[in-house]
Amino acid sequence: MDELQIIKIGGNVIDHTEKLQTFLKDFAGLNGPKILVHGGGKEATSLAKKMGVPVKLIEGRRITDQANLDLVTMLYAGKINKTIVAQLQNYSCNALGLSGADAASYTATKRAVEKIDYGFVGDLKTINTPFFKNLLDLGISPVCCAVSHDGKGQLLNTNADTVAAGLATALSEHYEVVLSYCFEKKGVLQNIEDEHSVIPEINFKLYSQLKSAGVIADGMLPKLHNCFQALKNGVKEVRIGNSMILSTEKQFTKIIQ
Amino acid sequence: MDELQIIKIGGNVIDHTEKLQTFLKDFAGLNGPKILVHGGGKEATSLAKKMGVPVKLIEGRRITDQANLDLVTMLYAGKINKTIVAQLQNYSCNALGLSGADAASYTATKRAVEKIDYGFVGDLKTINTPFFKNLLDLGISPVCCAVSHDGKGQLLNTNADTVAAGLATALSEHYEVVLSYCFEKKGVLQNIEDEHSVIPEINFKLYSQLKSAGVIADGMLPKLHNCFQALKNGVKEVRIGNSMILSTEKQFTKIIQ
Numbered sequence: 001m002d003e004l005q006i007i008k009i010g011g012n013v014i015d016h017t018e019k020l021q022t023f024l025k026d027f028a029g030l031n032g033p034k035i036l037v038h039g040g041g042k043e044a045t046s047l048a049k050k051m052g053v054p055v056k057l058i059e060g061r062r063i064t065d066q067a068n069l070d071l072v073t074m075l076y077a078g079k080i081n082k083t084i085v086a087q088l089q090n091y092s093c094n095a096l097g098l099s100g101a102d103a104a105s106y107t108a109t110k111r112a113v114e115k116i117d118y119g120f121v122g123d124l125k126t127i128n129t130p131f132f133k134n135l136l137d138l139g140i141s142p143v144c145c146a147v148s149h150d151g152k153g154q155l156l157n158t159n160a161d162t163v164a165a166g167l168a169t170a171l172s173e174h175y176e177v178v179l180s181y182c183f184e185k186k187g188v189l190q191n192i193e194d195e196h197s198v199i200p201e202i203n204f205k206l207y208s209q210l211k212s213a214g215v216i217a218d219g220m221l222p223k224l225h226n227c228f229q230a231l232k233n234g235v236k237e238v239r240i241g242n243s244m245i246l247s248t249e250k251q252f253t254k255i256i257q
Numbered sequence: 258m259d260e261l262q263i264i265k266i267g268g269n270v271i272d273h274t275e276k277l278q279t280f281l282k283d284f285a286g287l288n289g290p291k292i293l294v295h296g297g298g299k300e301a302t303s304l305a306k307k308m309g310v311p312v313k314l315i316e317g318r319r320i321t322d323q324a325n326l327d328l329v330t331m332l333y334a335g336k337i338n339k340t341i342v343a344q345l346q347n348y349s350c351n352a353l354g355l356s357g358a359d360a361a362s363y364t365a366t367k368r369a370v371e372k373i374d375y376g377f378v379g380d381l382k383t384i385n386t387p388f389f390k391n392l393l394d395l396g397i398s399p400v401c402c403a404v405s406h407d408g409k410g411q412l413l414n415t416n417a418d419t420v421a422a423g424l425a426t427a428l429s430e431h432y433e434v435v436l437s438y439c440f441e442k443k444g445v446l447q448n449i450e451d452e453h454s455v456i457p458e459i460n461f462k463l464y465s466q467l468k469s470a471g472v473i474a475d476g477m478l479p480k481l482h483n484c485f486q487a488l489k490n491g492v493k494e495v496r497i498g499n500s501m502i503l504s505t506e507k508q509f510t511k512i513i514q
Contacts, residue, residue, distance in 0.1 A: 051307045070336055078335020079327055082404060082412055086358040090410035096360040101343040103353040103397055131395075138391060140360055147339060153347035155339055 003236075004136070004175035005034045008164035011041035012184040013243040014080060023182070024084065026246035028091035033136040033175065035167060036095070037144045038084060039160040040076050047071055056119075064119040064157045072157050073099075076145040085143050095141045100148030101155060103131050106163060108148040108156045122148050122156030124163060127170035161223065165230045172234030179230060180239040180246075181223065187241050187253035188220060198251045204228055207255075227255040260493075261393070261432035262291045265421035268298035269441040270500040271337060280439070281341065283503035285348035290393040290432065292424060293352070294401045295341060296417040297333050304328055313376075321376040321414045329414050330356075333402040342400050353397045357405030358412060360388050363420060365405040365413045379405050379413030381420060384427035418480065422487045429491030436487060437496040437503075438480065444498050444510035445477060455498075455508045461485055464512075484512040 007027060013019050027036060048055055053071055056063040064072065081097040088095035100106035108122025135142055144167070146160040161181065168179040187198035202210070207224055210216045216224060227238040239245060241252025264284060270276050284293060305312055310328055313320040321329065338354040345352035357363035365379025392399055401424070403417040418438065425436040444455035459467070464481055467473045473481060484495040496502060498509025 047308075050309065051304075073339050074331035074335040076335075077339045078331040078333075082330050082334045082356050082358055085356070086406040086412050087410045089358055089361050089406065089408060094360060095358075097356070097358070099339050099342070099354070101339055101346055101352075101354070103351060104346050134395060138388075149343040149346065151346055153344045155343050 001174065001176045003032055004171055004177045005030055005032065005180065006037065006164055006168045006171070006177060007034070007180045007182060007246070008037040008039075008160060009182045009243060010039040010160070013182060014038060014041035015043070019243055020084075021087070023243040023246070024087050025091055026244075028088055028093035030246065033141075035132070035136075035142045035144065035171075036084070036088075037146075037160055037164040037167065038076075038080060039146055040072065040080065043080075044071065044075055047075060058116050061116055061118065063117070064121050066120070069120040069155060069157060073147050073155055077147045081143060081145045088141065088143065093141055094139055095143045096135060097143045097145070099145055099155070100158065100163075104128050104149075104151060105131055105142075105144070106148050106158075106166065107151045108158045110150055110154065110156055120154065120156050122150060122158045124148070124158055124166045127166050129170045129173060132167065132171060133174055161226060165226045165235075168230050168235045168238075169233040172236070176236045177234075178237045178239065179227075179235055180241065180252075181227075182241060182243040182245055185242065186249065186251045188216065188224070190215060196251075199253050200251075201254045201256065203256050224255065228257075231255065231257045258431065258433045260289055261428055261434045262287055262289065262437070263294065263421055263425050263428070263434060264291070264437045264439060264503070265294040265296070265417060266439045266500060267296040267417070270439060271295060271298035272300070276500055277341075278344070280500040280503070281344050282348055283501075285345055285350035287503065290398075292389070292393075292399045292401065292428075293341070293345075294403075294417055294421040294424065295333075295337060296403055297329065297337065300337075301328065301332055304332060315373050318373055318375065320374070321378050323377070326377040326412060326414060330404050330412055334404045338400060338402045345398065345400065351397050352400045353392060354400045354402070356402055356412070357415065357420075361385050361406075361408060362388055362399070362401070363405050363415075363423065364408045365415045367407055367411065367413055377411065377413050379407060379415045381405070381415055381423045384423050386427045386430060389424065389428060390431055418483060422483045422492075425487050425492045425495075426490040429493070433493045434491075435494045435496065436484075436492055437498065437509075438484075439498060439500040439502055442499065443506065443508045445473065445481070447472060453508075456510050457508075458511045458513065460513050481512065485514075488512065488514045
């Protein structure tokens, strides 16, 4: 099986023009099939302010009402996605931007209203694996944003980390998938205060120990949970590092079973 | 050769939820390969107002500066395109939204600065015919917006009528193309005051006569010029009518060589 690289970048890369350019050049330079998944960035907040769209929070959780969904669709599926795609084309990478609605590439289920009504938020449901395989066979690199749909005409705001993990899992049928999460740190840190204390490799046993010892906590817990789920479902390797992981940055955390 | 339908809709359809829904249902119901090209709508103006983006006019011509390009990219390639695609998916049409940057599907050349600097406006240059052929062979219906790119990383605002004509011409290599322009009237009118005076068929000879007689004037002139160019370059038939042309509306103008 060929290797497939799936890279997820977040707001910390998207918000920095230079970091983003360096990353996109590195991504374009990768040999073989590859998929980019991107989140949003701080611009969502500034655009909401400009447009007078209030940010709605219930019990500290962000709610996606119609106005916020429109904003996210404009920004993620429109400006951010197309800017990235045009720049990758300039670096000779044949990129194609996608929302989940396009060719029904990924669908989501609107989150059920229980204690909180999250609005137009969806949890990933299906991946159109044959479609991604077709694109990759044509030498096309999909660039996926976090906007998905329910297949019944409703766009839904979906978590980009989950889209990346879902793609990685589904495509493991055809490829040896290496999934990389790029965030602001160099990897999973032994000591959160020390940027250089990157743990080079974590397997499930070490993960359990680090969790018990409180070394891994907060936002890193669901991230790593996703990673182990992906590995369990056939993904070959997951990496957590910063956006230089594809080129100069030698330190990162490798997650294996 | 199979028949390929290419339909262009403008702001007058996009601005009316009901008209748009009816049109999308009709489009989804078309048998065989099909492509939709859409323009923008009045929302560009209201969004510009909301965001405090000034509309720049020089000698009455609209100028696309960076802020207006961002707005157009968000609205056309983001909100409008993805809303249409999600709705077509709901009507069982496997739609895929595209800007020109996606898979370099269409490129444009930034308009040269002569008397007026139009800003980030591009004139259509190339169509990636094999890519469209691949999508159509997969049963996918491309949904194209007016945002294109120069292949060097710059997005450009391009005329949607021209994108439709360019696609029709390029794809004539593989298909018998029927190109339909949907606008607010039922077709080319003999008498602009009489909505029912639709001229059923116009060939180049009749066009020349009607032009001389002043029956065809103003905005209809470049539209018809484009139509005859497309016919000259291999397109089988061009239709001008309203958005009901695909279903209940029996009147429209057929343009033939």
